[in-house]
Amino acid sequence: xxxxxxxxxxxxxxxxxxEATVNIQLQQFVNHATYSKDVARKQAMGGAFGENxxxxxxxxxxxxxxxxxxxxxxxxxxxxxxxxTGVQVHFARDGEQANQIAVAIAEANKCRLCVKSKSMVTEExxxxxxxxxxxxxxxETDLGEFILQLDNDAPSHIVTPMIHxxxxxxxxxxxRELGAxxxxxxxALAQIARKHLREKYRKADLxxxxxxxxxxxxxxxxxxxxxxxxxxxxxxxRIHVAFVGIEKLVPRLEHLGVMLxxxxxxxxxxxxxxxxxxxxxxxxxxxxxxxxxxxxVLVDNGRTDVLHEDTREMLRCIRCGACLNSCPxxxxxxxxxxxxxxxxxxxxxxxxxxxxxxNYTDLPHASSLCGACYEACPVKINIPKYLIQLRxxxxxxxxxxxxxxxxxxxxxxSLQHEWSYRIGGWMQKTFARMQAKFGGTLETDDPYxxxxxxxxxxxxxxGWTQERDMPTPTAKSFRHWWRKExxx
Amino acid sequence: xxxALFITCLTDTFYPRxxxxxxxxxxxxxxxxxxxxxxxxxxxxxxxxxxxHEARELAKRMAEVFEPYDxxxxxxxxxxxxxxxxxxxxxxxxxxxRKRATALSDKTFxxxxxxxxxLDVDLRKHGVKWDGQATYHYSCHLRxxxxxxxxxxxxxxxxxxxxxxxxxxxxxCGFGGTFAMKYPQIxxxxxxxxxxxxxxxxxxxxxxxxxxxxxxxxGSCRREKVDVNFKSLAEIIAEGxxxx
Ligand code: SF4
Numbered sequence: 001x002x003x004x005x006x007x008x009x010x011x012x013x014x015x016x017x018x019e020a021t022v023n024i025q026l027q028q029f030v031n032h033a034t035y036s037k038d039v040a041r042k043q044a045m046g047g048a049f050g051e052n053x054x055x056x057x058x059x060x061x062x063x064x065x066x067x068x069x070x071x072x073x074x075x076x077x078x079x080x081x082x083x084x085t086g087v088q089v090h091f092a093r094d095g096e097q098a099n100q101i102a103v104a105i106a107e108a109n110k111c112r113l114c115v116k117s118k119s120m121v122t123e124e125x126x127x128x129x130x131x132x133x134x135x136x137x138x139x140e141t142d143l144g145e146f147i148l149q150l151d152n153d154a155p156s157h158i159v160t161p162m163i164h165x166x167x168x169x170x171x172x173x174x175x176r177e178l179g180a181x182x183x184x185x186x187x188a189l190a191q192i193a194r195k196h197l198r199e200k201y202r203k204a205d206l207x208x209x210x211x212x213x214x215x216x217x218x219x220x221x222x223x224x225x226x227x228x229x230x231x232x233x234x235x236x237x238r239i240h241v242a243f244v245g246i247e248k249l250v251p252r253l254e255h256l257g258v259m260l261x262x263x264x265x266x267x268x269x270x271x272x273x274x275x276x277x278x279x280x281x282x283x284x285x286x287x288x289x290x291x292x293x294x295x296x297v298l299v300d301n302g303r304t305d306v307l308h309e310d311t312r313e314m315l316r317c318i319r320c321g322a323c324l325n326s327c328p329x330x331x332x333x334x335x336x337x338x339x340x341x342x343x344x345x346x347x348x349x350x351x352x353x354x355x356x357x358x359n360y361t362d363l364p365h366a367s368s369l370c371g372a373c374y375e376a377c378p379v380k381i382n383i384p385k386y387l388i389q390l391r392x393x394x395x396x397x398x399x400x401x402x403x404x405x406x407x408x409x410x411x412x413x414s415l416q417h418e419w420s421y422r423i424g425g426w427m428q429k430t431f432a433r434m435q436a437k438f439g440g441t442l443e444t445d446d447p448y449x450x451x452x453x454x455x456x457x458x459x460x461x462x463g464w465t466q467e468r469d470m471p472t473p474t475a476k477s478f479r480h481w482w483r484k485e486x487x488x
Numbered sequence: 489x490x491x492a493l494f495i496t497c498l499t500d501t502f503y504p505r506x507x508x509x510x511x512x513x514x515x516x517x518x519x520x521x522x523x524x525x526x527x528x529x530x531x532x533x534x535x536x537x538x539x540x541h542e543a544r545e546l547a548k549r550m551a552e553v554f555e556p557y558d559x560x561x562x563x564x565x566x567x568x569x570x571x572x573x574x575x576x577x578x579x580x581x582x583x584x585x586r587k588r589a590t591a592l593s594d595k596t597f598x599x600x601x602x603x604x605x606x607l608d609v610d611l612r613k614h615g616v617k618w619d620g621q622a623t624y625h626y627s628c629h630l631r632x633x634x635x636x637x638x639x640x641x642x643x644x645x646x647x648x649x650x651x652x653x654x655x656x657x658x659x660x661c662g663f664g665g666t667f668a669m670k671y672p673q674i675x676x677x678x679x680x681x682x683x684x685x686x687x688x689x690x691x692x693x694x695x696x697x698x699x700x701x702x703x704x705x706x707g708s709c710r711r712e713k714v715d716v717n718f719k720s721l722a723e724i725i726a727e728g729x730x731x732x
Contacts, residue, residue, distance in 0.1 A: 014671075017671070017673070017674055018673045018674075021673050021674060021676075021677040027677070031681070035656065035659075328659045328660040328662065328678050328681075329674055329678070331659075332674055332677045332678055332681075333674055365667070365670060365671075366667075366670075366671055366674065367664070367667065368628070368660050368662060368663065368664025368665075368667045368668075368675070368678070369536060369628075369664055369665075369667070370628035370629075370631075370660035370664065371628055371629070371631045371632055372628070372631075372658065372659070372660065374631075375631055385577075388535065388536060388538065390538075391536070391537055391538030392538035392539075392540050393538070394538055395537075395538040395539055395540075396538075400537075400538065404537070405539075408533075408534055408537060408539040408542055409539075409542065411533070411534070411542075412531075412534050412539065412542030412543075412545060412546060413542075415497075415528040415529045415531075415546055415549075416528070416545060416546070416549065417528075418525060418526050418528065421497075421528040421529070425497070425500070425501050428501070429501060446505075448504040448505045448508060449505050451502070453707070453710055455711075460666075460669050461669065462669075463668070463669040463670065463671075463672030464668055464669050464672060464707075466672050466673075466676070467672045467673065467675065467676025467679070467708070467711070468676060468679060468704065468707035468708040468710070468711045469707040469708075469710040469711050470703070470707055471502060471703050471706060471707060473501040473502050474501070474502065474503075474504055474505075476504065477500050477501050477504050478495050478499065478500045478501075478504035478507035478508065479495070479500055479525065480504070481504055481507070481508055482507075482511075482523045482525075486523070
């Protein structure tokens with residue numbers, strides 16, 4: 001599992017991506033599921049906000065941007081207010097430190113069993129093995145994550161972690177690992193998981209969660225789940241530890257009004273997630289339920305580097321997954337191809353920032369820059385712009401290869417003059433048409449429509465013709481026509 | 489109205505008929521069309537690949553070449569988006585050039601956008617007639633310039649043209665410039681998805697306005713033996729007006 005999200009660096013995307021494109025199962029599930037989620041998002045956002053959809057996205061983006069612009073202020077405010085409610089706030093510079101904090105809490109309290117709800121930050125820090133190493137059995141309780149844990153597999157989507165698996169895989173895992181009878185009935189499968197997990201909640205002495213938002217004004221952790229497992233994890237055990245990235249802050253409770261609405265609609269097309277908890281402090285004296293201790297671990301793990309003015313916008317991300325669902329590349333290659341915790345368009349810009357551009361030079365390039373992600377993003381992160389910015393950084397830091405530099409330099413230069421542009425065009429046309437003529441594919445006599453087709457080509461065009469035919473230029477160009485008709 | 493045509497390198501060499509149609513339609517609608525022959529490329533391939541120095545040099549050239557004209561029309565949404573979305577950002581540190589480059593951004597329009605939003609044309613008043621069924625490929629970079637269903641609305645003004653909607657219309661065809669060559673297998677899977685949607689419409693004609701998309705999709709149709717015709721909306725209109 002660890003190899004899937006933590007591959008050997010530098011990571012090259014090609015092998016996994018190419019395998020994914022011929023993986024029929026992946027092509028069917030991921031392609032279909034993401035497409036229908038994308039449709040659901042559009043309907044939900046459009047249905048609720050109509051013509052104002054764009055303005056609502058602007059607002060959500062501004063709330064996050066403002067918070068990031070004043071992050072030090074709001075972090076302090078959060079720490080003060082959370083501490084006042086009895087929460088113990090910790091700060092972790094990196095993943096290892098975050099895990100150490102959690103492990104120390106588990107050890108100090110002799111925790112033997114931990115129930116955990118879904119959290120991308122804990123994937124980042126690789127928390128689960130760290131807890132298990134000190135004898136604290138840890139159970140994933142989000143249904144998707146639970147199944148991945150049984151299969152020793154890794155999440156491939158921010159919101160729908162097992163989007164690459166189907167029901168039969170669940171049935172097999174339950175049969176093999178839980179001794180359940182084989183069934184593909186969704187209801188029955190849910191019951192099996194429920195029965196198994198209920199027992200765990202009852203016995204657990206540690207609960208781990210993530211956090212979708214932190215509210216500075218009240219010191220609260222806000223958690224959105226659809227299965228109710230988050231509530232069990234954060235109320236049943238004696239101790240609750242929340243792992244949250246420092247960028248998850250919003251200033252005030254009232255901002256949740258906007259953020260929760262766009263989060264649910266963008267991620268699953270729901271008006272709200274089924275369970276939205278606002279956790280403000282541990283159990284009070286007069287209360288019956290809730291943990292006695294609440295810890296919030298504020299995780300940096302590379303985020304302050306992204307906080308630079310030029311890239312800060314990336315930290316607006318509320319992990320809704322809309323950009324993944326809308327992305328034609330993600331649909332075809334699935335999450336594991338990105339070789340990191342965050343996949344899809346946001347992963348393609350965030351991973352190189354968090355883990356070193358030199359380690360992930362493929363990610364910014366493996367995109368057609370179609371802009372679907374930008375259009376989908378509820379906080380308006382201009383992902384294509386950042387993809388290009390990272391490509392530029394690669395050129396400037398000599399990570400893009402000499403061949404690439406020389407080609408672009410020459411190409412750029414040849415376009416600086418009309419004569420060299422024309423010679424270039426003429427050569428391209430002549431060679432391509434010659435080859436097409438040999439292949440017998442030249443069509444029609446109209447000089448402005450007559451073209452041939454290449455089924456094989458050398459050099460950089462080879463990749464093109466490997467997958468599809470390449471049209472040749474026509475016998476005469478537009479320029480030729482213009483001179484003839486409107487000639488000098 | 490005086491209009492300069494920015495033909496773009498791909499349309500110039502691969503789809504001259506589209507350029508011819510744009511000129512004829514615009515002239516028919518009363519525009520005076522100029523074609524500054526010094527034009528070459530907007531710099532998009534360089535910019536998108538991170539070679540920003542080269543892109544800037546080409547952008548300067550563009551700004552100069554088109555400086556004398558009031559409107560610039562191009563048959564490519566992609567190149568229009570390049571000029572509109574990035575020419576300002578390109579010259580953040582060079583205010584003088586920034587001014588000249590954004591002046592070009594402000595007056596550059598994609599052809600269909602120009603018809604609808606600037607000329608405010610209603611083809612029904614021009615008796616445009618084109619018989620046949622056609623589907624339409626929405627090219628991604630139209631998003632960048634805020635164009636959504638304009639082309640479809642125009643198609644519906646053409647008598648005899650039966651519009652067949654395309655499933656997953658907003659999904660990229662997988663062209664993406666050098667992307668198609670750098671990641672052929674991903675790109676190939678994307679374009680085959682597009683081709684299967686086209687096939688499902690059963691329309692014999694695909695209207696596709698961006699040269700890059702057309703090269704990609706038509707090349708895949710040929711490889712997959714899906715027999716369809718490709719035309720730009722400009723060609724359809726010109727044919728429908730009896731100009732070609
Ligand atoms: S980048 Fe935007 S669309 Fe993608 S997960 Fe983050 S918030 Fe959602």
